[in-house]
Amino acid sequence: MVKVKVYRKDPSVDEQAYFKEYDVPVKKEEKWTVMDVLDYISRNLDGSLSYYRHSACCQGICARCVVKVNGKPALACARTVVEDELILEPSREDKLVKDLVIQV
Amino acid sequence: MSYSNIDRIVKTDVLVIGGAGAAVSAAVSAYEKGAKVTMVSKGKVGRSGNTIMIGGGFGIDGESAKKICGEEAADLNYTKDDVFESVVKNSFYLSDQNIAEQFAEESPYAVKQCIDWARNAKQIFQFIPPATLWNTSGRSFGNALARGMKENPGVDVMEDVIVVDVLLDDGVAVGAIGVEVYSGEIILFEAKAVIIGTGGYQPYSLKNSISDMTGDGIAMGYRAGAKIADMEFLLFIPTAVEPYNLRGSIVPYLFTVPVFFPMIYKITDGDGNEIEIPEKCNKVPGASKMMKIILSYYWGKSIYESYDEHGNCMYYDFSHCTEEEIEEAFEGFANHFSTWHKKGTYNRIDLEELKATVLRDRKIKVGLGCEYSMGGIVIDENMSTGVPGLFAAGEVTSGLFGAFRGGDGLTEMLAHGFRAGKSAAEYAEDAAEGKIDSQQVDSIVETIMEPFKRDEGVSPYKVQEKIETAADRGFNFFRDEEGLANTVKTYEKIREDMIPNMALSSKSRKYNFQWITSILVRNLILCNEVGARAAQMRKESRGCHMRVDYPEVNNDEWLVKIEAQQEGDEIKISTRKPVVTRKPLPKGKFKSIPDYILDTLED
Ligand SMILES: Cc1cc2nc3c(=O)[nH]c(=O)nc-3n(C[C@H](O)[C@H](O)[C@H](O)COP(=O)(O)OP(=O)(O)OC[C@H]3O[C@@H](n4cnc5c(N)ncnc54)[C@H](O)[C@@H]3O)c2cc1C
Numbered sequence: 001m002v003k004v005k006v007y008r009k010d011p012s013v014d015e016q017a018y019f020k021e022y023d024v025p026v027k028k029e030e031k032w033t034v035m036d037v038l039d040y041i042s043r044n045l046d047g048s049l050s051y052y053r054h055s056a057c058c059q060g061i062c063a064r065c066v067v068k069v070n071g072k073p074a075l076a077c078a079r080t081v082v083e084d085e086l087i088l089e090p091s092r093e094d095k096l097v098k099d100l101v102i103q104v
Numbered sequence: 105m106s107y108s109n110i111d112r113i114v115k116t117d118v119l120v121i122g123g124a125g126a127a128v129s130a131a132v133s134a135y136e137k138g139a140k141v142t143m144v145s146k147g148k149v150g151r152s153g154n155t156i157m158i159g160g161g162f163g164i165d166g167e168s169a170k171k172i173c174g175e176e177a178a179d180l181n182y183t184k185d186d187v188f189e190s191v192v193k194n195s196f197y198l199s200d201q202n203i204a205e206q207f208a209e210e211s212p213y214a215v216k217q218c219i220d221w222a223r224n225a226k227q228i229f230q231f232i233p234p235a236t237l238w239n240t241s242g243r244s245f246g247n248a249l250a251r252g253m254k255e256n257p258g259v260d261v262m263e264d265v266i267v268v269d270v271l272l273d274d275g276v277a278v279g280a281i282g283v284e285v286y287s288g289e290i291i292l293f294e295a296k297a298v299i300i301g302t303g304g305y306q307p308y309s310l311k312n313s314i315s316d317m318t319g320d321g322i323a324m325g326y327r328a329g330a331k332i333a334d335m336e337f338l339l340f341i342p343t344a345v346e347p348y349n350l351r352g353s354i355v356p357y358l359f360t361v362p363v364f365f366p367m368i369y370k371i372t373d374g375d376g377n378e379i380e381i382p383e384k385c386n387k388v389p390g391a392s393k394m395m396k397i398i399l400s401y402y403w404g405k406s407i408y409e410s411y412d413e414h415g416n417c418m419y420y421d422f423s424h425c426t427e428e429e430i431e432e433a434f435e436g437f438a439n440h441f442s443t444w445h446k447k448g449t450y451n452r453i454d455l456e457e458l459k460a461t462v463l464r465d466r467k468i469k470v471g472l473g474c475e476y477s478m479g480g481i482v483i484d485e486n487m488s489t490g491v492p493g494l495f496a497a498g499e500v501t502s503g504l505f506g507a508f509r510g511g512d513g514l515t516e517m518l519a520h521g522f523r524a525g526k527s528a529a530e531y532a533e534d535a536a537e538g539k540i541d542s543q544q545v546d547s548i549v550e551t552i553m554e555p556f557k558r559d560e561g562v563s564p565y566k567v568q569e570k571i572e573t574a575a576d577r578g579f580n581f582f583r584d585e586e587g588l589a590n591t592v593k594t595y596e597k598i599r600e601d602m603i604p605n606m607a608l609s610s611k612s613r614k615y616n617f618q619w620i621t622s623i624l625v626r627n628l629i630l631c632n633e634v635g636a637r638a639a640q641m642r643k644e645s646r647g648c649h650m651r652v653d654y655p656e657v658n659n660d661e662w663l664v665k666i667e668a669q670q671e672g673d674e675i676k677i678s679t680r681k682p683v684v685t686r687k688p689l690p691k692g693k694f695k696s697i698p699d700y701i702l703d704t705l706e707d
Contacts, residue, residue, distance in 0.1 A: 031347035047609030055147025060452025078452035
């Protein structure tokens with residue numbers, strides 16, 4: 001199980017950002033990516049989470065799914081999860097649309 | 105006129121829907137003809153569509169490669185007639201030959217333009233003599249297309265807008281409705297002509313394609329009154345399944361090409377037994393496109409036979425290979441692709457890590473994933489759909505490749521775009537300004553906004569999953585009556601019970617991907633249902649349609665295209681002969697798809 005803390009904010013409703021925590025059954029040997037984790041959360045735990053997904057190659061080609069993973073920007077689809085805890089944040093708060101989604 | 109439910113109105117002459125090869129080529133060619141052009145795309149130009157997922161290259165005839173594209177080393181023996189012949193033959197004769205003529209004739213001009221963009225953008229499109237094809241990567245192709253747009257700044261581009269439906273004025277296309285993904289704004293487009301260049305459809309849960317492939321354009325065209333055809337034909341290639349950080353990669357497919365990965369390994373089924381390809385198939389040249397069918401046939405059959413137990417699974421088994429052989433093969437692979445990829449990588453794949461996995465586990469888990477859909481909107485040689493003002497280009501169409509894509513999808517998209525742009529611009533020049541039907545606008549907007557109104561219901565994600573797993577089960581590479589009947593029934597149920605009951609976890613319109621998914625699944629289910637129905641109806645095997653219960657290729661009864669058209673709420677299905685211009689349709693029956701391929705191989 002990996003503890004995943006996810007940055008949440010809908011600027012049209014929330015004044016302050018906050019973190020929501022999810023337990024995700026990542027099996028290390030299966031080599032989940034951050035995108036797998038986000039898909040798991042949105043499909044099984046919390047459908048209201050926004051992260052880049054609408055025109056996604058999932059192969060590190062389109063390079064549009066950037067998020068901050070434990071403080072460092074990475075492509076969600078190309079970043080393998082090796083930690084027991086993840087903190088996921090938008091890569092730029094000044095361009096925030098909602099949760100992890102930014103528009104540049 | 106103003107509408108209470110529309111956030112923005114955009115006016116143009118030619119509206120091009122899509123943002124990859126077909127759309128860019130169409131937009132530029134319409135613009136060059138003097139039309140005011142707006143291109144609207146779900147993803148970003150050069151960063152979206154299956155155009156950026158490609159594994160290899162594309163080609164044209166030798167004389168054109170030399171005379172038009174300036175490739176001195178081109179093989180002049182490969183003529184336009186050969187291009188035509190091979191597409192038609194490889195299509196198992198379901199190609200509409202007027203479309204194949206256009207492909208052979210016009211693709212060189214469109215390709216020339218694209219390789220110029222590539223050169224100007226400093227992207228490597230490597231010409232491989234004496235063949236008449238260029239090799240490149242998806243990212244490079246995307247960069248070339250982005251360059252094409254940069255060189256044509258007069259074309260208005262709107263990205264991250266999902267077009268939902270085409271607007272009609274008394275049966276004539278006059279615009280479209282779209283949703284801006286980030287803001288959730290609803291946009292009304294007014295246009296004199298509309299070109300759909302949104303790519304194909306991808307029915308399954310295992311994906312080597314980009315997530316754009318919900319068949320939006322095919323479904324929009326259908327709802328606008330166009331016919332769609334050949335929806336039962338989907339092309340498969342080996343695609344990684346596990347580990348997850350490999351999933352969806354086509355590296356396993358590239359491993360089947362000896363020049364990329366010079367090593368012999370075994371293919372085994374879920375139980376570890378070798379899946380053998382009969383020796384007689386050695387006659388099929390390794391570089392021939394037909395090899396893709398041969399592999400899907402034998403590997404697919406084995407996967408089908410143990411699907412209940414293992415799912416879409418087989419293994420590349422390296423257990424008998426020496427460490428040196430593995431090292432060497434990976435070295436060669438990495439070297440070849442380092443022309444386009446960071447050394448030691450293939451897109452997101454770290455090849456060193458993959459090699460370590462292979463050295464340790466001696467196997468990788470692979471399935472068959474869908475690379476291309478032959479089906480789509482029926483067009484004529486001018487890319488007209490039969491609905492006045494509505495044109496289509498690229499993989500979203502049907503007609504060129506019939507039962508099997510034995511030519512290049514990239515060349516198709518460019519050739520189609522080139523013609524569609526001209527046709528639409530000419531049409532727009534004479535077209536009167538259309539009238540927007542506010543009732544149709546209201547009805548489209550109401551349909552897409554409906555899930556917001558429901559407090560409880562099914563998640564659109566669930567609906568998509570159900571649609572895909574039903575295709576995995578019954579409408580995959582190998583098919584049988586029972587599986588297809590069940591899939592069709594499941595789709596009827598999803599259409600009746602789930603689609604009208606979708607609800608959302610968040611009421612915000614801002615980047616609400618659940619909402620976006622609720623719009624897209626309407627398209628996917630239409631494509632999948634028509635595909636599964638056509639597959640059930642086709643009581644034979646042909647090209648990429650493989651039936652265990654009807655293994656014969658039956659030219660006497662089934663050399664026909666299955667078409668679907670909307671009639672009220674019903675899907676009306678009919679058949680017709682492919683268009684013949686010069687190559688007569690063959691007769692006779694063949695015992696199986698491999699037998700057909702072997703019997704009809706050129707001497
Ligand atoms: C893994 C893989 C490997 C391949 N390798 C090769 C190869 O080596 N050689 C070859 O010739 N072909 C190859 N193909 C096939 C080829 O990539 C496609 O046939 C071709 O790129 C299709 O081009 P297109 O412009 O018609 O559609 P796409 O490239 O799929 O583009 C569709 C565009 O439409 C946009 N769009 C979709 N829906 C909407 C909507 N509702 N509203 C607005 N915009 C929308 C998308 O964002 C995208 O910009 C491969 C395909 C795959 C999946």
